[in-house]
Amino acid sequence: MDYKPQKDFGDLTEPFQSPEPGAVVGAQYCLQKAEQFTLENAVFSKDWTITNANGQEVYRVRGKLVDWCKAKRELVDMDGNTIVLMEQKPWSLMGVWRAFEPDNKEQPLWTMKKSSFCSFGPQLQIFLPSNTEREIPDYTIKGQWLCKKCTIFLGEHKVAEVVRDASLKNVLIEKSIFHVLVQPGVDTAFIFSLIVIMDKLYVHNSKSHGGGGGGGP
Secondary structure, rough: OOOOOOOOOOOHHHOOOOOOEOOOOHHEOOOOOOOEEEEEEOOOOOOEEEEEOOEEEEEEEOOOOOOOOOEEEEEEOOOOOOEEEEOOOOOOOOEEEEEEEEOOOOOOOEEEEEOOOOOOOEEEEEEEOOOOOOOOOOOEEEEEEEHHHEEEEEEOEEEEEEOOOHHHHHHOOOOOOOEEEEOOOHHHHHHHHHHHHEEEEEEOOHHHHOOOOOOOO
């Protein structure tokens, strides 16, 4: 059966025309075809569930009960094994986060930072380890206020598009539900980790205190 997206993602439903992006976290997380997923946080919690288009839970995200100066998140598989460990750089004005393999804290998988200190919607730059000069980011995220609609780019090419269910009810109870369409060849573990941190920076960071915050995902 052909894949039919549940949300209107515009031209992102067209086949990916540039060379496949390749793995960031691992080749086993790269898709063979475009697929849609849903990321949903538990209310008043830093835990998330990630489900595929069939409603099957495929990954989870765990977070510390309280974030102080150094927030952390973990993307885990259904057996509870950590896939990606994400850490906030303390006291960073540009909201710097780094991701690591669970057994390697020396070399980040990626580094993310805001491209602008003052922006109403997501404006993020992501650098891979091979990009040592860091003059031009490898990936970027651009989006609308409250992350209602965001696009993840590799260079100028769209690799994933994200739509947030920002209903009044969800906003009031601090709940985030993201629908994401990921292109073939794109590392889903990488994309999921970016979305969780984007939410932290642009949706729930206003609830934070002490550099990392005690409230919200």
